[in-house]
Amino acid sequence: MYLFDIDGTLLLTGGAGSIAINQLFSERYGVQGAMDTVSAGGKTDDMIFQECARKDMQRDLSEEEVRDLVRAYVPLLRAELLSAPSFRLMPFVRECMAFVSEIHDIVGIATGNVEGAAMAKLERAELADHFHFGGYGSDSPRRPELVAAAMRRGRERAGRTLSDEEFVVVGDTLHDITAARANGARVIAVATGSVSKEVLGAAQPDALFDTLEELPEWHHRHFKLGTSR
Template identity: 60%
Template sequence: MYLFDIDGTLLLSGGAGSRVINRVFERRFEVEGAMDSVSPGGKTDDMIFQECAIAKLGRELSRSEVDSMQEAYLSELPEELASSPGFRLMPFARECLDFLVIRSPQMGIATGNVESAAKSKLARAGLSHYFCFGGYGSDSAQRSELVSAAVQRGSAIHGAPIAVEKFVVVGDTLRDIEAARACGVRVLAVAAGSCTIDELRAAKPDALFETLEELPAWHLAEF
């Protein structure tokens, strides 16, 4: 069962999420450029909001602050995605999913996005129908725990226990690799840009691809 990361693996939102987070921080705290010093790759939405707060406010946000700011973020995200000039699918993402969905139809998501943000991004990309479950940033601020949530939901959908090594995370950052390893799940890394191919290789994923075009051949060899 495949568990796909979203940002940098399936699509790029062209900075839509960062623009909305900046606006939310501006309105609430009158600080500009909250995302300027934060690199979001592989992080959960909670971690990203807290890093912005520490950088700009010198303190962490309370749970209720995070919740109310994420509510504003989620309400504005779909429109920002719709109008984002840089929004695009990653190379061969749709072709790869078309190949997999007839061979491994129960595919899931493992992303640091909170669930509603993940669904907005997949809908904008026209990819929602490939996925029937997931683990999200709204399940845990810790990536390994949201991968674990995805594994549990995948097993529940399957209707019978599945060996954990049958799950395969597909992601673009060291954090995807670390989280998969922590759960005993296999992991395929795609060198999309937020981590270099050398950085990813050093973390020893089960396979390393330049693009998703290479995944179908791996699938045929493994399953």
């Protein structure tokens, strides 16, 4: 059962996420360029908000402040996604999702985005229909825990026993790899995001792709029956 990361794996928002966060910190705290020098790859939205606060305000945000920021962030992101000129899908995403949807009844998400932000991005990409459950940054600020949440929901949706290693996390950063490993899941690293193939390879994922075009062949090699619903 596949669990896909979103940013850098399925799509790039072309800066819409950073623009929305900058706008949010400007409106709430009068801080300009909150996302400058913050690298978001593989991090949860909570972690990103905290990093911005530490960098520009030298303090941590309270849980209530984070909840409040998330509520304001999702509509800002939605608006920004509509006008983001360089929003784009990663190569072969539609082909990959068509393949995965063919072999599995249910497909999941494992992303650091809060659920509302994840949905906004998947809808903008017209990919939302391919996914049936997920683990999100709104489940936990810690990535291993949101992957665990995705696996729990996958098992509930499947209504059958699934071993940890029947789950395959697909992501573009080292955080995806360590979070998958922490849960006993397999992990495919795809070098379409901000992390090089060399760096991803050093973390020894179960598979390392240039693009998602390679997923169907890998799947057939590793799940020999061809289908595993």
